[in-house]
């Protein structure tokens with residue numbers, strides 16, 4: 001059973017010690033405490049981590065402000081006299097910060113109410129099962145590593161001054177007149193979208209052949225068309241070679257010799273695992289290019305003297321670097337620890353503790369919140385054809401032009417479904433304003449291996465964008481209604 005035994009001069013031995021208070025770490029702490037385990041949560045900066053303070057929430061607040069600016073500009077199209085007279089950057093930050101502050105306060109309250117021992121300071125794993133902070137040792141029967149990630153740069157490209165990462169972009173005190181965005185992945189295109197709506201000239205540089213290159217190529221191409229229409233420039237398949245700073249700006253040169261001049265260069269080339277100098281390798285934790293190697297149950301293979309495990313969750317574990325993946329992994333680890341401690345993660349289940357099922361990486365939904373939004377779950381058409389053979393895969397694109405709600409909102413785009421022939425839907429790929437809100441249904445469909453025929457018979461409310469999913473499945477099931485093809 002859970003225990004908190006005090007050892008001389010130290011705070012005690014906890015059932016669980018969590019290193020890092022971001023999405024992965026705090027969800028593990030909250031769920032473990034909810035299940036009656038004693039928990040210490042160690043955080044050197046702010047509870048909530050990247051997602052709350054430097055990631056998901058502040059960027060989405062900026063994107064919402066950007067949407068309001070666009071709507072204000074376009075009011076006359078709807079017969080409403082509005083205009084965008086400019087961007088009050090301080091006001092935008094005040095709005096964004098108030099959203100973050102409200103959530104931060106709520107999260108602090110939750111941690112306190114669940115009686116998690118919250119420790120502020122830099123922790124290191126001094127031995128399996130022991131994390132030290134400012135000379136104080138916190139022993140855990142189990143330890144969860146959840147130290148997250150940092151914005152990477154390229155060799156020789158130093159961050160500073162006019163060369164920034166998303167960290168500085170989120171607190172910039174002005175709208176730049178022009179920006180080069182290095183990297184056409186999720187963070188790059190989201191910030192490109194914000195700045196364009198705020199009036200900046202934006203040029204994206206992507207070394208691969210498409211924007212959002214990990215998405216189905218149909219979405220990438222549609223986003224490229226939409227960005228071109230919005231006046232967002234991009235160069236594809238051309239690598240960055242150097243950036244030269246001057247008093248007036250920064251000049252970016254690509255392999256082809258093409259140059260771009262701008263006020264600022266945003267480096268958005270991905271995020272590296274924050275695992276250096278934490279004592280991990282000395283404690284026996286295996287790393288690969290800094291990422292923590294785990295089995296599918298997120299165990300590092302290192303055991304503690306108390307008979308528990310050292311676990312890892314979130315961005316330090318190879319895979320999608322997304323907050324909801326971290327939340328799910330944190331909950332999974334907490335429930336696994338509870339089960340190993342004789343506590344049933346689900347009190348309603350008869351028969352005592354059970355091992356929870358690992359997080360299914362294949363059905364984690366992905367959203368890129370630029371305008372238009374890009375959302376997907378499951379496999380792309382190309383991946384499905386690799387897995388099952390091109391002849392065994394069927395696809396369907398349902399154009400949002402046939403969707404009343406999308407017409408009202410003035411958005412174009414489509415829903416693309418990928419199914420195994422005579423089998424379940426294995427991928428859903430969406431593009432259009434607000435389609436991120438639809439991907440929850442997509443996850444249920446792909447996760448539960450639904451057939452288009454199953455979904456076709458479900459009634460979708462009219463007029464919603466959600467209805468487009470119903471229509472797409474009806475069409476794929478061979479009974480299209482509002483479809484011209």
Ligand SMILES: Cc1cc2nc3c(=O)[nH]c(=O)nc-3n(C[C@H](O)[C@H](O)[C@H](O)COP(=O)(O)OP(=O)(O)OC[C@H]3O[C@@H](n4cnc5c(N)ncnc54)[C@H](O)[C@@H]3O)c2cc1C
Nearest residue numbers: 020022023024044049050051055123148314315321322323
């Ligand atoms: C600009 C941007 C936008 C994003 N938008 C989205 C989005 O819309 N949706 C989405 O799902 N994901 C988004 N992400 C990704 C998301 O933020 C991360 O996947 C998520 O925060 C990872 O959670 P984590 O717990 O692994 O790490 P983190 O949230 O990074 O938390 C790790 C914590 O550990 C602490 N820490 C590190 N080392 C130590 C130590 N030695 N001692 C004590 N504390 C330590 C850090 O201070 C930090 O608070 C975005 C990221 C960025 C940068």
